[in-house]
Amino acid sequence: MELKTVQTAHVPVRYYEAGQDQPLVFLHGAGGLDLDMGFLDALSEKFHVFAPLVPGYGDSEECPELRDMLDFTLHTWDVVGALGLNDPILVGFSMGGMIASEMAAVAPHDVSRLALIAPAGLWLDEHPIADIFALLPYQLPQYLFYDEVAGSKVLSTGADLSDPKFLQAFLVRNARQLGAASKIMFPIPDRGLATRLYRIQAKTVLIWGDSDKLIPPVYAQAFLKGIAHADLKIIPESGHVVPYEKPEAVIRAIACLA
Amino acid sequence: MKFTWFNLMPWPYLPEDFRQKNRSVWVDIDSKLFDPAKSHELYNTYMDLLEYAGNSGFDGIGVNEHHQNGYGLMPSPNLIAASLARRTQDVAIVVLGASIALYNPPLRVAEEFAMLDCISGGRLVAGFPVGTSMDTNYCYGQIPALTREKYREANELIMRAWHEREPFAFNGRYTKLRYVNVWPRPIQQPHPPIHIPGGGSLETFDFCLDHTYSYSYLSFGGYLRGKALMQAYWDRVAERNTSDLSPYRAGFAQTICVAETDQEAERLYSKHVSYFYNRCLHVYPGFADAPGYRTIKTIQKGVLSQYARPVGGLFPELPWKDLVEGGYIVAGSPETVRQRMEDLIQQLRVGNVFCLFHIGDMPKEKCMYSTRLFAEKVMPRLRNLFSEYEGDNRFWCKPLSNRVSAGVLPADSEVISAVGF
Numbered sequence: 001m002e003l004k005t006v007q008t009a010h011v012p013v014r015y016y017e018a019g020q021d022q023p024l025v026f027l028h029g030a031g032g033l034d035l036d037m038g039f040l041d042a043l044s045e046k047f048h049v050f051a052p053l054v055p056g057y058g059d060s061e062e063c064p065e066l067r068d069m070l071d072f073t074l075h076t077w078d079v080v081g082a083l084g085l086n087d088p089i090l091v092g093f094s095m096g097g098m099i100a101s102e103m104a105a106v107a108p109h110d111v112s113r114l115a116l117i118a119p120a121g122l123w124l125d126e127h128p129i130a131d132i133f134a135l136l137p138y139q140l141p142q143y144l145f146y147d148e149v150a151g152s153k154v155l156s157t158g159a160d161l162s163d164p165k166f167l168q169a170f171l172v173r174n175a176r177q178l179g180a181a182s183k184i185m186f187p188i189p190d191r192g193l194a195t196r197l198y199r200i201q202a203k204t205v206l207i208w209g210d211s212d213k214l215i216p217p218v219y220a221q222a223f224l225k226g227i228a229h230a231d232l233k234i235i236p237e238s239g240h241v242v243p244y245e246k247p248e249a250v251i252r253a254i255a256c257l258a
Numbered sequence: 259m260k261f262t263w264f265n266l267m268p269w270p271y272l273p274e275d276f277r278q279k280n281r282s283v284w285v286d287i288d289s290k291l292f293d294p295a296k297s298h299e300l301y302n303t304y305m306d307l308l309e310y311a312g313n314s315g316f317d318g319i320g321v322n323e324h325h326q327n328g329y330g331l332m333p334s335p336n337l338i339a340a341s342l343a344r345r346t347q348d349v350a351i352v353v354l355g356a357s358i359a360l361y362n363p364p365l366r367v368a369e370e371f372a373m374l375d376c377i378s379g380g381r382l383v384a385g386f387p388v389g390t391s392m393d394t395n396y397c398y399g400q401i402p403a404l405t406r407e408k409y410r411e412a413n414e415l416i417m418r419a420w421h422e423r424e425p426f427a428f429n430g431r432y433t434k435l436r437y438v439n440v441w442p443r444p445i446q447q448p449h450p451p452i453h454i455p456g457g458g459s460l461e462t463f464d465f466c467l468d469h470t471y472s473y474s475y476l477s478f479g480g481y482l483r484g485k486a487l488m489q490a491y492w493d494r495v496a497e498r499n500t501s502d503l504s505p506y507r508a509g510f511a512q513t514i515c516v517a518e519t520d521q522e523a524e525r526l527y528s529k530h531v532s533y534f535y536n537r538c539l540h541v542y543p544g545f546a547d548a549p550g551y552r553t554i555k556t557i558q559k560g561v562l563s564q565y566a567r568p569v570g571g572l573f574p575e576l577p578w579k580d581l582v583e584g585g586y587i588v589a590g591s592p593e594t595v596r597q598r599m600e601d602l603i604q605q606l607r608v609g610n611v612f613c614l615f616h617i618g619d620m621p622k623e624k625c626m627y628s629t630r631l632f633a634e635k636v637m638p639r640l641r642n643l644f645s646e647y648e649g650d651n652r653f654w655c656k657p658l659s660n661r662v663s664a665g666v667l668p669a670d671s672e673v674i675s676a677v678g679f
Binding site: 062064067133134135136139168171172174175176177178179180181182183186187 | 548
């Protein structure tokens with residue numbers, strides 16, 4: 001995939017692009033795109049994929065003007081506009097699913113196809129979501145992966161927190177990325193989406209790992225209930241990071257929208 | 259020199275295996291460990307101790323704000339300060355402080371500080387902490403990446419409220435008020451002196467210098483570890499060509515234990531010091547620093563990783579000897595303590611020392627003993643350090659000269675005769 005820059009009203013935005021034909025916008029989760037590159041490569045064999053980075057992620061510029069959910073929602077619409085796209089298939093994973101849902105609720109006539117992969121944005125008191133802002137690196141795999149052991153190996157590649165240089169880079173990255181995510185996800189990833197879900201007009205597919213321990217599949221039912229035209233695809237033997245663990249199944253589910 | 263006797267108010271009944279059985283003393287501490295009936299005596303004892311120090315020659319008695327914290331029983335320091343204002347006469351009431359970004363509207367702090375200043379006759383030294391990540395983000399739910407912006411706006415609102423004499427509208431991002439008209443107003447005009455407890459953020463250094471606030475570093479790591487951070491502050495002061503290098507621009511908190519001899523200090527206090535360092539400071543590292551709470555600039559300067567970061571991991575089970583030699587605590591005979599305190603004051607260049615005499619589960623009597631020895635045998639010999647800056651009154655309170663104290667309650671018959679029935 002090619003890493004490019006597009007200018008928006010507030011900030012230059014970095015995005016990955018590959019593929020052709022039907023345009024598809026993929027919005028990443030709070031962890032960034034690191035785990036998703038393989039998935040996006042495969043996705044770009046079927047679609048013209050655009051995957052913008054939330055300001056502060058990767059090497060992109062931070063954007064202090066983005067403070068709340070409406071800012072994030074309109075900013076991402078600005079990105080779609082700046083890319084010259086009209087009614088792309090809108091796909092969001094986790095935090096990206098929260099943003100995509102808000103975009104579809106705010107501008108229901110501009111999104112006809114929506115794929116939400118284990119989206120954040122709702123809160124059920126009986127099923128509290130783990131506090132990703134208080135997890136230590138070694139605790140992440142148990143929430144993210146179906147295969148925790150394999151997941152630990154992937155996440156810890158190159159990680160040596162006892163090396164001050166590495167630690168500093170790690171802290172800077174965390175402050176930039178999760179700092180940005182905190183604006184819409186801290187302390188609870190709910191900014192009132194539940195009251196706006198009814199506005200979504202898009203044909204929607206909800207994609208969930210059957211063993212998601214971060215946002216458990218019970219949340220899928222809450223989204224199903226709130227969105228008028230939604231189907232649910234549960235992916236077996238998968239945790240929260242479905243696009244990483246089961247890319248083909250996710251792509252098949254998205255393809256139903258095309 | 260200004261010496262403030264500071265009480266954190268720790269909960270002294272944490273079990274011996276607290277560290278093994280609990281993940282954190284802060285934020286998600288097991289609330290079953292708190293016994294309200296026991297706290298009744300405890301609060302009163304802690305306030306007795308503050309009042310005792312207030313009569314022992316200290317310049318100030320100090321309180322601060324923590325939430326859901328096993329070593330701090332003061333979610334509201336102003337409540338304690340109000341009570342102290344009534345039962346003390348001349349000593350400064352140092353509130354270090356009220357976390358201005360946590361109150362909605364932050365004007366509440368301007369009002370309460372004004373009340374304290376009025377009740378105490380102008381004895382308030384006020385503090386505006388950003389607040390730790392544990393308190394501000396994890397306990398009080400403030401968004402880490404927006405905390406500093408909100409804090410600055412709160413400071414601006416409070417300062418305008420204290421400076422301006424006509425009602426005004428305040429159209430902030432976080433607070434919108436049509437009629438800002440703070441009432442009551444502080445005795446000290448335009449406002450009481452402000453101290454900012456910080457943890458090494460460069461932005462906070464500049465913030466203090468911009469507003470002529472005093473910067474204080476309240477750590478439990480002791481002065482040898484605090485030196486690099488304070489040096490970074492003084493470097494910044496010099497870099498900005500600040501008008502003066504007054505040591506009153508800075509303060510430092512230090513745990514202190516005084517006895518007749520070094521050996522007696524160990525015998526009397528080591529148990530309580532160990533309680534504090536090994537149980538009270540057991541903080542889950544995931545709560546130490548919410549992502550976005552520190553600015554990138556601060557992390558990149560590396561001030562943090564070395565000095566302020568791992569609250570939980572910073573204090574492994576340390577024996578007395580290591581705590582003393584490592585400068586975590588200043589402990590020993592009056593002469594030992596004097597030497598080390600002089601070293602601390604000179605090396606860090608601090609005119610304000612926040613002295614922590616009550617440590618962990620220390621009983622009242624030992625705390626008073628240590629306090630008394632310091633007040634009588636140590637403090638007088640440190641008084642004259644930085645005498646060339648004695649006239650710098652920007653960072654200390656200016657009380658009314660004619661102050662009243664809590665009245666003696668008359669008998670019923672006296673009330674009746676006074677009205678003339």
